[in-house]
Amino acid sequence: MITGTPKPIEEVLEMLEPYSRVVVAGCFGCVTVCRVGGEKEVQVLSSALRLAREAKGNKLEIKEVCLERQCDPEYLDQLRPYVADYDAVLSIACGAGIQFVAEKYPTSPVLPGINTGFLGVAERQGEWSERCQGCGDCVLHLTGGICPVSRCAKSLFHGPCGGSAKGICEVAPDVPCGWQLIIDRLKALDQMDNYGKLIPYKGWSTSRDGGPRRIIREDMTL
Amino acid sequence: MKSGSNLEKVLNAGHFAVTAECGPPRGADADIVRQKAAYVKGNVDACNVTDNQTSVVRMSSLAGCLLVKESGTEPLIQMVVRDRNRIALQSDLLGAAAMGVRNLLCLSGDHQKFGDDPQAKNVFDIDSIQLIDMVRRMRDEGVFPSGKKLEGNPEFFIGCAVNPFADPYEIRVPRFRLKVQAGADFVQTQCIYNMDKFKQYMEDAKQEGLHEKCKILAGVTPLKSAGMAKFMKKFVAGMDIPDEVIKRIADEPKEKQAEKGIEMCVEQIQELKEIEGIAGVHVMAIEWEEKLEKIIGDAGLLPRPEVA
Amino acid sequence: MLQAFEGGADGVMVVGCLEGDCHYISGNLRAKARVARVAGILHDIGIGEERLRMYNLSAGEGAKFAAYANEFAAHIEQLGFSPINIARNPGLAPRQSPEDKEPQSDTEPESVLEEA
Numbered sequence: 001m002i003t004g005t006p007k008p009i010e011e012v013l014e015m016l017e018p019y020s021r022v023v024v025a026g027c028f029g030c031v032t033v034c035r036v037g038g039e040k041e042v043q044v045l046s047s048a049l050r051l052a053r054e055a056k057g058n059k060l061e062i063k064e065v066c067l068e069r070q071c072d073p074e075y076l077d078q079l080r081p082y083v084a085d086y087d088a089v090l091s092i093a094c095g096a097g098i099q100f101v102a103e104k105y106p107t108s109p110v111l112p113g114i115n116t117g118f119l120g121v122a123e124r125q126g127e128w129s130e131r132c133q134g135c136g137d138c139v140l141h142l143t144g145g146i147c148p149v150s151r152c153a154k155s156l157f158h159g160p161c162g163g164s165a166k167g168i169c170e171v172a173p174d175v176p177c178g179w180q181l182i183i184d185r186l187k188a189l190d191q192m193d194n195y196g197k198l199i200p201y202k203g204w205s206t207s208r209d210g211g212p213r214r215i216i217r218e219d220m221t222l
Numbered sequence: 223m224k225s226g227s228n229l230e231k232v233l234n235a236g237h238f239a240v241t242a243e244c245g246p247p248r249g250a251d252a253d254i255v256r257q258k259a260a261y262v263k264g265n266v267d268a269c270n271v272t273d274n275q276t277s278v279v280r281m282s283s284l285a286g287c288l289l290v291k292e293s294g295t296e297p298l299i300q301m302v303v304r305d306r307n308r309i310a311l312q313s314d315l316l317g318a319a320a321m322g323v324r325n326l327l328c329l330s331g332d333h334q335k336f337g338d339d340p341q342a343k344n345v346f347d348i349d350s351i352q353l354i355d356m357v358r359r360m361r362d363e364g365v366f367p368s369g370k371k372l373e374g375n376p377e378f379f380i381g382c383a384v385n386p387f388a389d390p391y392e393i394r395v396p397r398f399r400l401k402v403q404a405g406a407d408f409v410q411t412q413c414i415y416n417m418d419k420f421k422q423y424m425e426d427a428k429q430e431g432l433h434e435k436c437k438i439l440a441g442v443t444p445l446k447s448a449g450m451a452k453f454m455k456k457f458v459a460g461m462d463i464p465d466e467v468i469k470r471i472a473d474e475p476k477e478k479q480a481e482k483g484i485e486m487c488v489e490q491i492q493e494l495k496e497i498e499g500i501a502g503v504h505v506m507a508i509e510w511e512e513k514l515e516k517i518i519g520d521a522g523l524l525p526r527p528e529v530a
Numbered sequence: 531m532l533q534a535f536e537g538g539a540d541g542v543m544v545v546g547c548l549e550g551d552c553h554y555i556s557g558n559l560r561a562k563a564r565v566a567r568v569a570g571i572l573h574d575i576g577i578g579e580e581r582l583r584m585y586n587l588s589a590g591e592g593a594k595f596a597a598y599a600n601e602f603a604a605h606i607e608q609l610g611f612s613p614i615n616i617a618r619n620p621g622l623a624p625r626q627s628p629e630d631k632e633p634q635s636d637t638e639p640e641s642v643l644e645e646a
Binding site for chain 1: 349
């Protein structure tokens with residue numbers, strides 16, 4: 001899922017300074033699963049914002065809403081009946097959703113209530129970690145199902161570097177060395193021969209480096 | 223002869239080679255490099271100039287190399303893949319070669335979180351092994367990675383680094399093998415304190431014949447004090463300093479520790495000279511370059527040979 | 531918890547079972563974590579984390595409950611009205627700091643609240 005962390009409330013309050021009526025919009029997709037932008041989070045955030053603003057003598061009226069997804073135009077239509085009645089939309093969906101709301105309602109200021117993070121997985125309840133960088137050219141079949149681009153801090157293709165110590169990456173004690181993981185997995189799969197090969201230089205043009213990306217499925221576009 | 227560099231000639235002639243390292247300054251003061259170069263002159267076959275080591279910004283390796291060259295010592299440029307994409311790497315390689323730099327060390331580079339600019343973007347467009355491959359092709363085939371022809375091949379004696387003390391041990395020799403496959407002509411190891419482990423590494427490397435395909439220069443760093451040893455053991459990743467080594471220097475009174483450190487380093491070089499497969503030594507006397515002459519001299523390695 | 535403050539509570543007391551004795555195994559531990567999270571929010575928005583507290587006791591400890599309730603009520607009295615209530619009722623006296631607390635008198639604000 002796409003993960004994120006809440007923006008510090010001081011930052012959000014600063015963004016909302018000019019407004020007295022806002023929509024707080026959550027999303028039932030990824031951000032619900034990682035507990036940062038779902039219905040409950042909309043309620044908690046809205047309550048906190050109302051309290052903060054009322055205590056300062058500058059009441060904030062909030063329309064709380066949670067959309068099925070903010071990345072599909074049909075669901076964004078659900079905002080139409082009232083978005084014009086409010087000064088701004090504070091979205092706590094992922095960056096894609098927030099931008100899509102802004103595109104759909106170009107005359108409403110749309111503000112980000114969270115900092116979108118990474119493509120990741122839930123290792124346990126309350127803990128998510130990064131797995132995929134969306135490089136557009138997946139090599140997981142060569143590395144035992146563990147990604148060298150996202151799980152190695154240096155995106156090495158022939159790791160590990162000299163900074164790997166006891167299976168831990170040099171960047172932080174809670175970051176496993178991606179290449180240690182890959183080697184352990186290749187051994188378990190009896191695929192250590194994969195290690196002896198020189199991997200061709202990565203083509204980054206399929207990732208963000210190539211420019212903003214687009215996918216078109218002709219069989220779906222009528 | 224791949225590059226015609228002095229280091230290459232010395233090694234090919236069968237001499238025990240000596241290289242050392244200059245860390246460029248944290249500023250634009252060229253005299254600091256000249257000062258260090260003066261300590262190095264006459265004591266080495268080539269001198270490395272580091273590349274923003276530990277991600278701390280310093281004068282560029284290429285600039286440092288030119289100053290070292292001017293002073294009369296053959297330079298060895300270090301290049302990390304952390305800060306430059308393949309375009310910049312190719313360009314810098316051509317520039318270095320054009321300016322007469324003939325030795326190259328290809329490295330990954332420490333993560334930028336260790337430096338003063340942890341917010342910087344890290345590049346890692348290609349890794350160090352792919353860099354070795356790229357340079358080799360430019361040198362031997364005269365082409366860019368795109369396949370287009372070069373107007374003048376960069377003639378480098380290509381080197382890499384290995385760390386026999388990093389984890390996991392079992393991958394260290396296979397990774398060394400990959401570097402040789404990619405085209406490494408020589409290797410400088412991380413500084414050695416644990417001789418037993420290093421000897422084991424050498425045995426494993428020799429099994430694969432890597433010492434014949436690639437010239438191995440063993441890295442040493444003289445200890446200035448017990449404090450330095452303890453610091454490195456605790457804070458430097460990939461460093462293996464056995465307690466007996468620390469004890470040996472710690473047993474000396476503080477004012478005698480530096481002298482002891484040098485003595486231990488000299489002993490170590492002499493021991494390394496006896497190991498089959500070691501083609502030379504790389505003395506990293508960080509911020510202690512003035513001791514190079516003594517260390518290399520006491521180890522019986524002066525004067526340096528002059529090979530035509 | 532936040533809704534209670536929005537509703538006009540000057541303090542919110544959360545009660546759960548003794549740790550290790552929860553009928554739902556870890557329900558009281560989750561509650562503890564959530565109380566901590568809301569306390570953080572209350573701190574960040576200037577309402578004050580000290581207005582929220584969790585107590586642990588068993589369902590049979592009636593006297594203890596009364597004691598905790600009295601303790602908490604006294605604590606909130608000392609803190610005074612929440613900034614929300616002050617904003618809604620301009621006539622209320624602001625929060626008294628421990629340094630300048632004066633003895634209670636008949637014209638104390640709490641009687642205003644009781645009438646409301």
